[in-house]
Amino acid sequence: MPRFFVNKEDINGEHAFINGADAVHIGRSLRMRLGDELTVCCEGKDYTCRLDSVSDEQCGLTVLSVSEGSGEPSVRVTLYQAVPKSDKLELIVQKAVELGASEIVPVLTSRCVSRPDEKSFRKKRERLNKIALEAAKQCGRSIVPTVGDIISVEECAKRLGEHELGLICYEKGGAPLSETVSADRRDIGIFIGSEGGFDEAEVEKCRAEGAKVIGMGPRIMRCETAPIAAIAVVMSLTGNI
Amino acid sequence: MPRFFVNKEDINGEHAFINGADAVHIGRSLRMRLGDELTVCCEGKDYTCRLDSVSDEQCGLTVLSVSEGSGEPSVRVTLYQAVPKSDKLELIVQKAVELGASEIVPVLTSRCVSRPDEKSFRKKRERLNKIALEAAKQCGRSIVPTVGDIISVEECAKRLGEHELGLICYEKGGAPLSETVSADRRDIGIFIGSEGGFDEAEVEKCRAEGAKVIGMGPRIMRCETAPIAAIAVVMSLTGNI
Structure with a gap:
């Protein structure tokens, strides 16, 4: 699943946002569709999200689940x-x-x-x-x-x-x-x-x-x-x- | 010390030989002089040698000492x-x-x-x-x-x-x-x-x-x-x- 890093202010309860170049990348290069899932990473946590809206400026997402980032070593x-x-x-x-x-x-x-x-x-x-x-x-x-x-x-x-x-x-x-x-x-x-x-x-x-x-x-x-x-x-x- | 790999037939008791491109390299690029020391490697052994003659075709060497190659791992x-x-x-x-x-x-x-x-x-x-x-x-x-x-x-x-x-x-x-x-x-x-x-x-x-x-x-x-x-x-x- 594609991964995107966002800032803390881009996650607001059930809603998350991906801005700028990553939004363009999602809509144009990856050609993701509404309803597709992706992972949003923020401060060591992985958020599995569903894509609700796409534009060149911003993608809107619903947070489906949160987990401790599995990609981080213990050291x-x-x-x-x-x-x-x-x-x-x-x-x-x-x-x-x-x-x-x-x-x-x-x-x-x-x-x-x-x-x-x-x-x-x-x-x-x-x-x-x-x-x-x-x-x-x-x-x-x-x-x-x-x-x-x-x-x-x-x-x-x-x-x-x-x-x-x-x-x-x-x-x-x-x-x-x-x-x-x-x-x-x-x-x-x-x-x-x-x-x-x-x-x-x-x-x-x-x-x-x-x-x-x-x-x-x-x-x-x-x-x-x-x-x-x-x-x-x-x-x-x-x-x- | 510079290292050169040679074939078994290039080591003959106390004498060793380095041929071809490596000989050119020793004489022209490294500008080594008669009497300088270098390491000749052959079949896992390191031979410390003294340079006796240099030409573009062949360098002649005297073997000073032999040791088991120190660069090889145990596995x-x-x-x-x-x-x-x-x-x-x-x-x-x-x-x-x-x-x-x-x-x-x-x-x-x-x-x-x-x-x-x-x-x-x-x-x-x-x-x-x-x-x-x-x-x-x-x-x-x-x-x-x-x-x-x-x-x-x-x-x-x-x-x-x-x-x-x-x-x-x-x-x-x-x-x-x-x-x-x-x-x-x-x-x-x-x-x-x-x-x-x-x-x-x-x-x-x-x-x-x-x-x-x-x-x-x-x-x-x-x-x-x-x-x-x-x-x-x-x-x-x-x-x-």
Whole structure:
């Protein structure tokens, strides 16, 4: 069933509304008819709705049933990703959302070759959030994970320390995820490097704030492979894959 | 240290040889000098070598030490991948190699939209094997995983039955990998669908040959995400990530 994300004010008791581009999409691309059913997602809940009216501006819906979003894992994973070259962040965002990450935060480390300034990243961020939204719809998430603003390593280290479990994946080795992530964890932050990984001072900063250093085995993964693999493994260890 | 794969006949006691394009690469692109060290990989062993001579045809080397290839996981994973659309198989092959798969075998299922004939796939397969070789060098494998010829679902089911553990990932659900793959497994075959997944008869065929049906959680992964996630989780469960 097609899924659409709406804001809280678009659900009013038994009635729900879908506005703008999504309304056009429902009427013109999907060619849905009055009486057809679709899923409206709002703040982690899934609303099964019936289509009552369609126009290019707004679709009107009747809420048939509500359930806790089935697409959400039991663990909230925040991916802190050092900005990689070219468009690799797009692949990373798409896959992280599919695998169940809740938030993606780009980080500027000393080894980042790509160093976008605030203004140029604002545009990129818009695009990344669009990719996150599309991935969330496609894979059946009940929330839309967000892509945040770029932060510094210092800020990232601080935030890692605030998670129930903060992890930094270091190419020079550390404990395996399977020995570090227990099944009952509910809030994990994972920091992954860009091409060339981390310098030791960066790892130390994160460790000093309480993050655990993780090794991902002897094979050197590309910087877009490591976050995908790490999130998949974390989801498996917490019973979500 | 740069890694090069050679054939058995290119290692002769204390002497090793690198021929053709790799020799040009060493001399011209990498600009290595006599006396520099590099790693030669052959049949799962890593040979640390010293460069004695360079030409566009051949590099001559002295073997300094030999070790069991450190880049190989303890489990041999064969990925049976239903042929996806466009160039997604390229991404799958690259990531599967990085994560430690030993062989990738394309399979033609009823829901494959892309249905290359033998001749057109032969060219594609050449390109896929090149991608596998590059990924193997880059990530530090000690063997070059191969991309096989396209096989039928019947043949795939039969081969799954011959592995120590055969798995088919079904979007309609099954047991999680974490309950199916024990740490001591040494030979696993995993069958992943294309866009649209499997039809039930195909799943039944594999089950009849002894394959276990796996579910990957409530989120519907894209067909290129599922193999990457599955191999990552299998490598974690067997202590290789």
